[in-house]
Amino acid sequence: MTKAIKLLTALPPPQRERLMALAREVSFPEDTRIFEAGGTADRFWVIRSGAVTLDQQVNELHRITVASLGAGDMLGWSWLFPPYQWDFGAQAFSPVRAYEFEAAAVLRLCDEDPRLGLTLVRNVAEILAHRLEMTRGQLLEQYALHRRGAL
Numbered sequence: 445m446t447k448a449i450k451l452l453t454a455l456p457p458p459q460r461e462r463l464m465a466l467a468r469e470v471s472f473p474e475d476t477r478i479f480e481a482g483g484t485a486d487r488f489w490v491i492r493s494g495a496v497t498l499d500q501q502v503n504e505l506h507r508i509t510v511a512s513l514g515a516g517d518m519l520g521w522s523w524l525f526p527p528y529q530w531d532f533g534a535q536a537f538s539p540v541r542a543y544e545f546e547a548a549a550v551l552r553l554c555d556e557d558p559r560l561g562l563t564l565v566r567n568v569a570e571i572l573a574h575r576l577e578m579t580r581g582q583l584l585e586q587y588a589l590h591r592r593g594a595l
Contacts, residue, residue, distance in 0.1 A: 450516035450517070450518075451490055451516075451518045451564075451567055451568070451571065452464070452490055452516070452543075453516065454567045454570075455560075455563060455564070455567065456563070459557070459559070459560045459563055459564075462553060462557065462560060463545070463550070463553065463560070463564070464543070466545055466546065466549045466550060466553065467490075467543040467544065467545060468543070468544045468545075468546075469492075469541070469542075469543060469544075470489070470541075470542055470543075470544045471539065471540060471541045471542070472494075472496075472536040472539070472540040472542070473536065473539055474536055474537070474538050474539050475535065475536060476535065476536045476540075477533065477534070477535050478496065478519070478534040478535060478536060478540075479520070479530045479533060479534050480530065480533045481500065481501060481529075481530050481531060481532050481533050482529055482530060483529065483530050484528060484529065484530075485520060485522035485523045485528045485529055485530050485547070486523060486528065486546065486547050486548070487520065487523060487544055487545060487546050487547055488518060488519060488520035488521065488523055488544075488545050488547065488550075489518070489519040489520060489542040489543060489544050489545070490516070490517070490518055490519070490542060490543045490545075491513055491514060491515055491516065491517050491518075491519060491540060491541075491542045492515060492541040492542055492543060493515055493539075493540065493541045494514070494515075494536060494537070494538045494539050494540030494541060494542075495512060495513065495514050495536075495537040495538045495540070496512070496513045496514075496517075496519055496534050496535065496536055496537060496540055497509045497511070497512050497513075497534070497535050497537050498510050498511040498512075498513065498519075498532045498533070498534055499532060499533045499534070499535065500532055500533070501533065507533065510532060510579060511532075511575060511578070511579070512537065518568070518571055519534060519542065520534070521568055521571070521572060523547035523550075524547075524565070524568060528547075550564075
């Protein structure tokens with residue numbers, strides 16, 4: 445299993461400083477819905493402290509947790525890809541402090557500095573690949589548990 449990529453520490457210092465110039469500090473109380481699947485994805489966050497769960501609505505009464513994120517993790521990647529809508533929902537599992545980045549401003553910065561843009565997209569791709577690998581492992585584990593119970 446690969447190690448989780450932390451966006452801010454993965455960027456070289458000059459690029460990190462340029463990105464951080466766009467950051468705004470925000471906080472979310474415990475149990476706050478940060479975004480809902482299908483909503484407009486126009487920002488992302490890097491969690492400073494606390495925990496966030498990503499979830500998927502299964503039916504009108506039930507959500508399942510698909511990932512848990514903590515300090516240093518990036519929350520939200522849908523701002524990079526059309527149709528710019530959240531694929532999952534997110535909720536503060538505990539009080540959360542984070543850096544918030546407006547997608548339009550970050551995309552302008554990436555256009556101005558293509559090296560930063562490429563580095564940022566590569567790091568986001570690594571983060572997504574890691575999360576996909578983690579999800580795959582969880583699904584295989586659930587499948588194995590289900591199969592054992594069915595025997």
